[in-house]
Amino acid sequence: LTKIGLEIHCQLTKLESKLFCSCKADYRGFEPNANICPVCIGLPGSLPILNQNAVEKAAMISIALGCKVPQKIGFFRKNYFYPDLPKSFQITQYNAYGPTSIGYDGKVPIEDKEIRIRRIQLEEDPGRLIYEGSSEKTQVTLVDYNRAGTPLVEIVTEPDFETPKQVRLFLNILADLVENLGVSDPSLEGALRVDGNVSIDKGNRVEIKNVGSFRDIEKALHFEITRQQSLAERNIPIPAETRHWDEARKITVSARSKEEEQDYRYFPEADIPTILIDKTVIERLGRNMPESIISKKERYIKKYGIPLQVAEVLSSDKFYSDLFEQANNEKNAKEIANLITTDLKGFADTKEQREQLKLTPKHLTDLADAIMNNKITRNSGKIALQEIVKTGKPLSEIISSLDLGHVDDQSSLSKVIDDVFVEEQKAVAEAKNDPDTINYLVGKVMKKTKGKADPSLTLDLIKKRLDAQ
Amino acid sequence: MGLEISATQYLQQIKNGSTSVEEYVAKTLERIKKVEKKVHAFISVNENALTQAKQVDKKLKAKEKVGSCFGMPISIKDNICTKGMKTTCASKMLEDFVAPYDATVVSRLKSQDSIIIGKVNLDEFAMGSTTEFSYFGPTKNPWNTGYVPGGSSGGSGVSVSALECLASLGSDTGGSVRSPASFCSVVGLKPTYGLVSRYGLVSFANSIEQIGPLARTVEDVAFILNIISGRDSHDNTTLDNGNPDYTKDLDAGISGKKIGIISEMIGDGVDKDVAAATNRAISKLQRLGAECIPVSIDSAVHSVAAYYTIASAEASSNLARYDNVRYGFNFDLEGYEFNAYISKTRSSFGPEVTRRMLLGAFVLSAGYYGKYYLKAQKVRSMIKSQLDEAFKKVDLLVAPTMPILPFKIGEKIDDPLTLYLLDINTIIANLAGIPAISVPYELAHGLPIGIQFFANAMQEKLLLQAAYALHKTTNLPEVPI
Numbered sequence: 001l002t003k004i005g006l007e008i009h010c011q012l013t014k015l016e017s018k019l020f021c022s023c024k025a026d027y028r029g030f031e032p033n034a035n036i037c038p039v040c041i042g043l044p045g046s047l048p049i050l051n052q053n054a055v056e057k058a059a060m061i062s063i064a065l066g067c068k069v070p071q072k073i074g075f076f077r078k079n080y081f082y083p084d085l086p087k088s089f090q091i092t093q094y095n096a097y098g099p100t101s102i103g104y105d106g107k108v109p110i111e112d113k114e115i116r117i118r119r120i121q122l123e124e125d126p127g128r129l130i131y132e133g134s135s136e137k138t139q140v141t142l143v144d145y146n147r148a149g150t151p152l153v154e155i156v157t158e159p160d161f162e163t164p165k166q167v168r169l170f171l172n173i174l175a176d177l178v179e180n181l182g183v184s185d186p187s188l189e190g191a192l193r194v195d196g197n198v199s200i201d202k203g204n205r206v207e208i209k210n211v212g213s214f215r216d217i218e219k220a221l222h223f224e225i226t227r228q229q230s231l232a233e234r235n236i237p238i239p240a241e242t243r244h245w246d247e248a249r250k251i252t253v254s255a256r257s258k259e260e261e262q263d264y265r266y267f268p269e270a271d272i273p274t275i276l277i278d279k280t281v282i283e284r285l286g287r288n289m290p291e292s293i294i295s296k297k298e299r300y301i302k303k304y305g306i307p308l309q310v311a312e313v314l315s316s317d318k319f320y321s322d323l324f325e326q327a328n329n330e331k332n333a334k335e336i337a338n339l340i341t342t343d344l345k346g347f348a349d350t351k352e353q354r355e356q357l358k359l360t361p362k363h364l365t366d367l368a369d370a371i372m373n374n375k376i377t378r379n380s381g382k383i384a385l386q387e388i389v390k391t392g393k394p395l396s397e398i399i400s401s402l403d404l405g406h407v408d409d410q411s412s413l414s415k416v417i418d419d420v421f422v423e424e425q426k427a428v429a430e431a432k433n434d435p436d437t438i439n440y441l442v443g444k445v446m447k448k449t450k451g452k453a454d455p456s457l458t459l460d461l462i463k464k465r466l467d468a469q
Numbered sequence: 470m471g472l473e474i475s476a477t478q479y480l481q482q483i484k485n486g487s488t489s490v491e492e493y494v495a496k497t498l499e500r501i502k503k504v505e506k507k508v509h510a511f512i513s514v515n516e517n518a519l520t521q522a523k524q525v526d527k528k529l530k531a532k533e534k535v536g537s538c539f540g541m542p543i544s545i546k547d548n549i550c551t552k553g554m555k556t557t558c559a560s561k562m563l564e565d566f567v568a569p570y571d572a573t574v575v576s577r578l579k580s581q582d583s584i585i586i587g588k589v590n591l592d593e594f595a596m597g598s599t600t601e602f603s604y605f606g607p608t609k610n611p612w613n614t615g616y617v618p619g620g621s622s623g624g625s626g627v628s629v630s631a632l633e634c635l636a637s638l639g640s641d642t643g644g645s646v647r648s649p650a651s652f653c654s655v656v657g658l659k660p661t662y663g664l665v666s667r668y669g670l671v672s673f674a675n676s677i678e679q680i681g682p683l684a685r686t687v688e689d690v691a692f693i694l695n696i697i698s699g700r701d702s703h704d705n706t707t708l709d710n711g712n713p714d715y716t717k718d719l720d721a722g723i724s725g726k727k728i729g730i731i732s733e734m735i736g737d738g739v740d741k742d743v744a745a746a747t748n749r750a751i752s753k754l755q756r757l758g759a760e761c762i763p764v765s766i767d768s769a770v771h772s773v774a775a776y777y778t779i780a781s782a783e784a785s786s787n788l789a790r791y792d793n794v795r796y797g798f799n800f801d802l803e804g805y806e807f808n809a810y811i812s813k814t815r816s817s818f819g820p821e822v823t824r825r826m827l828l829g830a831f832v833l834s835a836g837y838y839g840k841y842y843l844k845a846q847k848v849r850s851m852i853k854s855q856l857d858e859a860f861k862k863v864d865l866l867v868a869p870t871m872p873i874l875p876f877k878i879g880e881k882i883d884d885p886l887t888l889y890l891l892d893i894n895t896i897i898a899n900l901a902g903i904p905a906i907s908v909p910y911e912l913a914h915g916l917p918i919g920i921q922f923f924a925n926a927m928q929e930k931l932l933l934q935a936a937y938a939l940h941k942t943t944n945l946p947e948v949p950i
């Protein structure tokens with residue numbers, strides 16, 4: 001039995017300022033050490049001033065992940081030496097003496113199971129170290145404190161995952177959720193970082209850190225499970241340790257054993273008095289919470305009759321679901337869902353593609369209506385969509401300029417069928433006894449009309465012609 | 470005109486034109502030059518003081534708006550940040566540190582046209598009760614320069630007492646304002662926790678310390694408190710006090726007030742001269758119309774142990790940032806690996822700081838947290854609740870500030886436990902966050918004795934009225950230096 005737990009760090013990139021000072025929360029794009037002040041570099045005499053908006057955003061994440069939010073929250077100091085930590089302690093939250101972190105005891109349904117959330121805590125990000133060369137051999141380590149004090153939410157799950165795939169599903173849900181809530185942009189480098197804990201067959205727990213990219217976590221977990229299994233098969237004990245993901249070699253390597261684990265000497269941070277979170281605040285946040293992905297998915301299935309798999313794709317991506325909500329007029333919902341999840345996908349998956357996208361919700365409405373009213377075929381619709389994405393021209397203009405109009409008058413279609421029957425005599429002969437060959441003929445007609453022919457009418461006409469022969 | 474006037478008298482003289490700011494500041498600087506060799510109160514003196522004095526005079530002459538301090542020379546304990554001047558914390562670790570900003574208390578004083586006359590000595594990072602643990606050498610008591618001035622704000626107490634300034638800001642973590650006030654025969658106030666901003670005070674034990682004024686009279690202390698108190702957007706722990714005028718109704722008297730005498734603080738371990746002086750002070754309070762009754766705060770006997778546990782724990786964390794990488798003292802880091810460099814530079818802390826950081830790290834460590842730190846916090850809540858109970862019965866509490874008279878420099882420096890026990894009468898105010906004040910009352914063998922009042926949180930007005938009433942009855946000789 002494999003058990004996987006996660007520790008996820010999510011920066012609240014949508015906040016204006018850092019957690020304890022007025023420097024920018026989004027430190028990207030600054031010259032090194034240009035986004036700093038006495039507070040975030042911990043100069044003697046400076047004091048932290050809590051960013052109340054960060055508390056609210058962290059509470060939103062907690063509510064969205066089904067956590068309890070305590071009435072009193074407090075901060076603790078986690079003490080350790082590291083060059084990127086200017087005060088030599090990190091201001092964070094800690095629940096060993098009662099739940100005072102922004103969230104605890106949550107649950108998130110994925111597939112057919114529930115992932116329990118142990119706690120969610122609000123804390124400050126440290127600075128960044130930049131090595132000249134590799135971190136092992138470097139002679140020079142540079143420190144950039146621009147990131148120091150960036151508001152960070154740490155989400156700790158119970159070891160409820162059984163497969164790396166479940167982890168990926170959960171992380172997708174989480175990434176979409178924080179974006180959906182407007183608290184973080186998970187596409188920014190370093191905005192969402194994941195550490196994993198893996199154990200097999202009730203064995204020792206191995207922590208996987210340093211997983212640089214969001215996608216690599218699945219690979220790292222796969223590797224680690226396989227590594228542990230092969231050790232177990234040979235009766236080699238698995239030590240409890242921390243391992244780093246080596247991105248270049250795609251393996252995990254031992255970093256330090258658990259015995260060397262630090263004592264962080266947690267104790268309360270007195271510079272920030274206990275914060276009382278009023279029930280009405282929680283209620284207000286709950287009311288104004290954007291719809292969860294799960295309830296969105298269910299609504300799509302129930303209200304519009306959209307198939308489960310389509311609804312899943314649509315609901316889990318805020319960009320696509322927003323587009324869907326704006327474009328559909330209920331009658332065309334299924335068609336629009338189809339267009340987005342099968343035809344648009346591939347053209348609007350990355351941030352860059354989305355920024356350059358010329359498509360408006362009206363384009364989708366028009367397109368769906370045109371298909372449903374048999375003005376163009378689905379196939380032509382796909383071609384039109386590609387053109388819209390690039391040019392943003394109105395649908396009508398694209399249909400006429402690309403000659404995508406539907407061929408549904410019998411006479412012109414009959415002419416095309418005549419040609420096909422002349423060219424494909426052998427197939428015509430076979431078709432009399434073999435229905436599969438009829439489809440081949442339909443395909444030929446579609447090809448000649450560049451996909452504009454009405455498929456059912458074509459089939460009808462071909463059948464009639466065969467019967468007549 | 471002499472230097473021995475109070476800050477309030479100074480304001481009158483400036484306003485009525487009988488002296489100029491320049492004249493007073495020049496005399497002050499002369500005085501500093503003369504007595505520093507004997508008392509060593511200052512770590513640095515403001516070179517621009519005279520220029521700044523002239524600027525205030527110029528504003529006065531031009532009838533421009535002048536801040537309420539009218540050029541008053543004030544000294545600042547050297548653990549409170551001053552922009553452009555060194556803030557050393559009397560430590561080698563910050564020997565060359567110049568803060569890029571003013572502490573809130575300093576910027577408030579400056580905005581009222583006070584002159585920061587200099588930065589004054591302390592025990593390294595405010596850890597000590599005698600000002601002997603300074604990297605720059607001890608400060609000496611002006612009443613007898615062979616004796617300690619108390620601490621850790623010894624430089625503050627001495628600079629006021631030796632007429633080197635009109636007022637001073639110290640910090641009080643376990644009695645560090647009141648101890649030198651008592652030993653140097655000046656008034657010293659530790660305000661309610663949160664009444665005065667700590668922004669810019671270099672943290673030692675941040676859950677208990679407060680900046681407080683020292684001056685020659687209760688009125689002067691109230692005047693400074695007016696300026697430095699109140700909510701500060703740079704300190705989340707500050708309280709809104711509604712900005713009252715603490716100098717108003719100071720002479721309301723204490724007739725009809727109930728004053729509790731803390732039994733645990735006048736019995737065993739209290740010097741007989743100190744006990745006798747305290748008893749005379751209590752009789753005096755009764756004659757002034759107060760009703761004095763004995764009150765027991767029996768948890769106070771554990772206060773020293775609880776205090777040194779909590780304060781050291783916080784210190785171990787607050788001082789962990791000093792690695793001499795970003796600021797500090799002159800030391801070439803070439804050739805050192807990070808951890809080796811840190812352990813090398815951190816060995817620059819003095820003995821008392823090192824002792825407390827080790828103690829603090831220990832009481833927070835896994836397996837000992839519950840046994841020491843949590844237990845100390847429980848004692849703290851017990852003291853707090855006993856004081857709450859007491860203040861339901863009485864308006865104020867009274868006790869000697871220090872259990873003994875000032876003693877000789879070097880006499881107890883090798884005996885940390887005895888030194889820690891000197892704080893027995895002051896610590897409860899810090900642990901409970903309540904205000905306390907030390908008032909000079911008598912001399913014994915030429916050495917000062919201070920009487921201490923406590924009031925409930927935010928009751929500074931009542932506290933100052935009682936201190937004023939008692940101080941008015943005293944007639945102490947001038948400082949013999």
